[in-house]
Amino acid sequence: MSQYALIGVYxxxxxxxxxxxxxxxxxxxxxxxxxxxxxxxxxxxxTFGPTWIRFKPQYYxxxxxxxxxxxxxxxxxxxxxxxxxxxxxxxxxxxxxxLILVFGLVYVWRRGWLTWM
Amino acid sequence: MEQEIxxxxxxxxxxxxxxxxxVGLLLLGVDLVLPEARKRELxxxxxxxxxxxxxxxxxxxxxxxxFVFGGMIGSEPLNxxxxxxxxxxxxxxxxxxxxxxxxxxxxxxYALIAFAVIGxxxxxxxxxxxxxxxxxxxxxxxxxxxxxxxxRSRFSVEAGMKYFFYGSVASAVMLYGITFIAGLxxxxxxxxxxxxxxxxxxxxxxxxxxxxxxxxxVGFKVAMVPLHTWAPDVYEGAPxxxxxxxxxxxxxxxxxxxxxxxxxxxxxxxxxxxxxSLIAALAIVTITLGNLFxxxxxxxxxxxxxxxxxxxxxxxxxxxxxxxxxxTAVGFYLAIYAVTNIAAFTVLVLVSNRSGSDWLRDxxxxxxxxxxxxxxxxxxxxxxxxxxPFAGFVGKILLFAAALKSGFVWLVGAALANxxxxxxxxxxxxxxxxxxxxxxxxxxxxxxxxxxxxxxxxAGIILGTILAYPLYHLLERAAMVWF
Amino acid sequence: MxxxxxxxxxxxxxxxxxxYAVMARRNLIGMLMGLELMLNAINLNLIAFWRYxxxxxxxxxxxxxxxxxxxxGEAAVGLALIVAVFRLRETENVDELNLLRW
Numbered sequence: 001m002s003q004y005a006l007i008g009v010y011x012x013x014x015x016x017x018x019x020x021x022x023x024x025x026x027x028x029x030x031x032x033x034x035x036x037x038x039x040x041x042x043x044x045x046x047t048f049g050p051t052w053i054r055f056k057p058q059y060y061x062x063x064x065x066x067x068x069x070x071x072x073x074x075x076x077x078x079x080x081x082x083x084x085x086x087x088x089x090x091x092x093x094x095x096x097x098x099l100i101l102v103f104g105l106v107y108v109w110r111r112g113w114l115t116w117m
Numbered sequence: 118m119e120q121e122i123x124x125x126x127x128x129x130x131x132x133x134x135x136x137x138x139x140v141g142l143l144l145l146g147v148d149l150v151l152p153e154a155r156k157r158e159l160x161x162x163x164x165x166x167x168x169x170x171x172x173x174x175x176x177x178x179x180x181x182x183x184f185v186f187g188g189m190i191g192s193e194p195l196n197x198x199x200x201x202x203x204x205x206x207x208x209x210x211x212x213x214x215x216x217x218x219x220x221x222x223x224x225x226x227y228a229l230i231a232f233a234v235i236g237x238x239x240x241x242x243x244x245x246x247x248x249x250x251x252x253x254x255x256x257x258x259x260x261x262x263x264x265x266x267x268x269r270s271r272f273s274v275e276a277g278m279k280y281f282f283y284g285s286v287a288s289a290v291m292l293y294g295i296t297f298i299a300g301l302x303x304x305x306x307x308x309x310x311x312x313x314x315x316x317x318x319x320x321x322x323x324x325x326x327x328x329x330x331x332x333x334x335v336g337f338k339v340a341m342v343p344l345h346t347w348a349p350d351v352y353e354g355a356p357x358x359x360x361x362x363x364x365x366x367x368x369x370x371x372x373x374x375x376x377x378x379x380x381x382x383x384x385x386x387x388x389x390x391x392x393x394s395l396i397a398a399l400a401i402v403t404i405t406l407g408n409l410f411x412x413x414x415x416x417x418x419x420x421x422x423x424x425x426x427x428x429x430x431x432x433x434x435x436x437x438x439x440x441x442x443x444x445t446a447v448g449f450y451l452a453i454y455a456v457t458n459i460a461a462f463t464v465l466v467l468v469s470n471r472s473g474s475d476w477l478r479d480x481x482x483x484x485x486x487x488x489x490x491x492x493x494x495x496x497x498x499x500x501x502x503x504x505x506p507f508a509g510f511v512g513k514i515l516l517f518a519a520a521l522k523s524g525f526v527w528l529v530g531a532a533l534a535n536x537x538x539x540x541x542x543x544x545x546x547x548x549x550x551x552x553x554x555x556x557x558x559x560x561x562x563x564x565x566x567x568x569x570x571x572x573x574x575x576a577g578i579i580l581g582t583i584l585a586y587p588l589y590h591l592l593e594r595a596a597m598v599w600f
Numbered sequence: 601m602x603x604x605x606x607x608x609x610x611x612x613x614x615x616x617x618x619x620y621a622v623m624a625r626r627n628l629i630g631m632l633m634g635l636e637l638m639l640n641a642i643n644l645n646l647i648a649f650w651r652y653x654x655x656x657x658x659x660x661x662x663x664x665x666x667x668x669x670x671x672x673g674e675a676a677v678g679l680a681l682i683v684a685v686f687r688l689r690e691t692e693n694v695d696e697l698n699l700l701r702w
Contacts (some may be wrong), residue, residue: 067672067675071672072669074669075669103146251670262681271689277681281681282678286635289638293642299660303653
């Protein structure tokens with residue numbers, strides 16, 4: 001129980017640290033509003049075009065490549081956890097698996113699918 | 118039931134699959150470094166690779182039937198035979214793809230074929246539900262991409278899309294069924310589940326319920342009614358060589374996986390008579406439906422699509438027999454069907470290279486343009502229609518005899534009636550090819566690669582009859598292992 | 601403890617919702633999401649069976665991870681096909697994919 005109390009105290013302190021500075025700034029700062037300050041800020045350039053646009057399909061290709069490599073790692077997790085108890089063939093199998101993944105990465109890279117156009 | 122998970126000698130049982138993996142990766146690698154102008158050479162590389170795999174496939178049988186890799190797959194003569202059939206089909210299709218002018222095959226294309234063949238080999242060899250699911254998915258994912266390969270064609274991309282959604286849902290339903298088997302029996306090995314079913318630990322209704330779920334995944338591959346709706350669309354939209362490949366191989370792999378499930382597991386249920394009548398009913402509906410739709414097609418590609426649904430139905434007639442004789446007949450018919458269908462599709466590719474479409478009327482005057490091509494079409498379609506003396510006739514006799522022996526007289530009667538109906542549209546296409554065109558025609562030359570495909574496939578159709586006895590004997594000995 | 605049947609019912613419901621989404625949605629991305637939901641329901645089913653009926657078996661956990669990975673592969677292939685369709689047709693609506701009819 002006392003451990004939970006510790007976590008509670010920790011949470012409260014964290015909240016204070018997070019919330020206090022903006023609140024203080026809001027109380028202490030001088031307020032001189034003008035129309036330019038109210039504009040949408042985007043890297044110093046005025047926004048143009050509608051903001052609700054479709055992404056380029058290429059965005060999805062990156063997402064796809066990431067997704068595949070990311071989830072293949074799920075197969076490596078149990079292997080890594082049990083590494084110390086594994087027989088030799090299991091280690092070699094996983095190395096072959098990783099090599100195939102590396103081949104995939106090299107293929108995607110050499111094809112030029114990783115450069116943003 | 119305890120089985121070693123790994124021994125070095127087990128690797129021999131998956132030699133075809135390992136070789137295919139190497140072939141696939143090599144093709145991808147060569148594709149990266151090869152200059153654009155020499156891309157056409159890839160088809161020769163790929164064909165050579167598949168030929169090597171076909172030659173090496175007998176190695177997959179370790180000399181006596183046994184389980185390898187913890188019971189995940191079996192090493193049996195039948196698996197080696199099917200590894201050979203699939204590699205040969207890939208070999209022929211790789212050559213054929215070279216001559217399709219509407220297709221620009223790259224390394225990815227051939228690599229996907231190689232990966233699909235790995236999946237199909239494992240589907241036939243799987244003796245564990247996990248392996249069955251993985252093999253099914255590997256086959257499926259490769260084939261979805263292959264059917265959408267021609268990315269500039271709306272038809273091709275749409276076909277890939279449909280195939281993907283139908284196929285993924287079917288395999289998800291199957292997996293749902295597998296979770297129930299695995300969950301309630303604690304087993305995923307076929308033999309373990311069989312034991313629990315046979316000893317009536319699991320009630321019969323549970324077995325039948327799960328069977329229906331699992332039929333969804335496997336029946337989809339076979340394009341069995343009511344899971345056939347994807348087939349005509351995908352077959353029509355996909356590039357023609359891909360259609361030839363998937364209508365032959367993924368169907369065969371699906372039938373073999375289904376047959377193994379039925380013989381090994383559900384055949385041991387105390388009340389498996391209901392199950393065989395279910396399959397028999399599905400078989401006859403599949404045959405009839407495919408026939409009725411094929412009758413009214415104007416596109417030759419679509420006609421072949423419906424005809425291949427019908428052909429799968431004939432194979433299911435053999436599956437219902439659930440006997441060594443049935444299994445032998447199924448294996449024989451699938452092998453013959455593979456070469457026959459590839460021959461028919463090769464003719465289609467060559468004709469539509471000139472005409473730019475798949476219409477049946479493009480075949481008018483084929484005999485004047487190229488007598489050899491017309492003859493190849495004649496042989497292939499007569500064999501599909503079951504006309505003696507071609508191999509399709511022998512195959513159908515074997516299938517129907519096996520079903521008769523197991524007591525399905527009505528089924529064989531209905532199937533025979535359908536064979537007569539199907540003759541109408543097969544002969545109609547042949548008649549087109551032998552009709553004289555009214556306007557003058559230009560001769561049609563057959564490119565070298567396709568010439569080889571036609572020679573090998575036609576030789577297969579004729580040798581299937583001449584060598585029927587030794588072939589049957591070989592398959593029969595292989596089939597006995599299951600019983 | 602929550603009984604096993606509740607998990608199975610939840611999984612069945614999720615599976616049915618996913619199946620409905622694949623069949624009824626007209627948007628390709630929505631259909632893909634339905635498919636992924638079906639696979640997640642299957643995994644839930646599997647893990648519930650494992651935890652309640654045979655917690656000592658490793659096979660179930662392995663199968664669950666395999667299902668995860670296959671689901672990712674399926675999503676990748678599906679998205680790639682959707683991108684291809686979109687580039688060609690400028691649409692994600694299934695009703696407009698009607699070239700192939702019987």
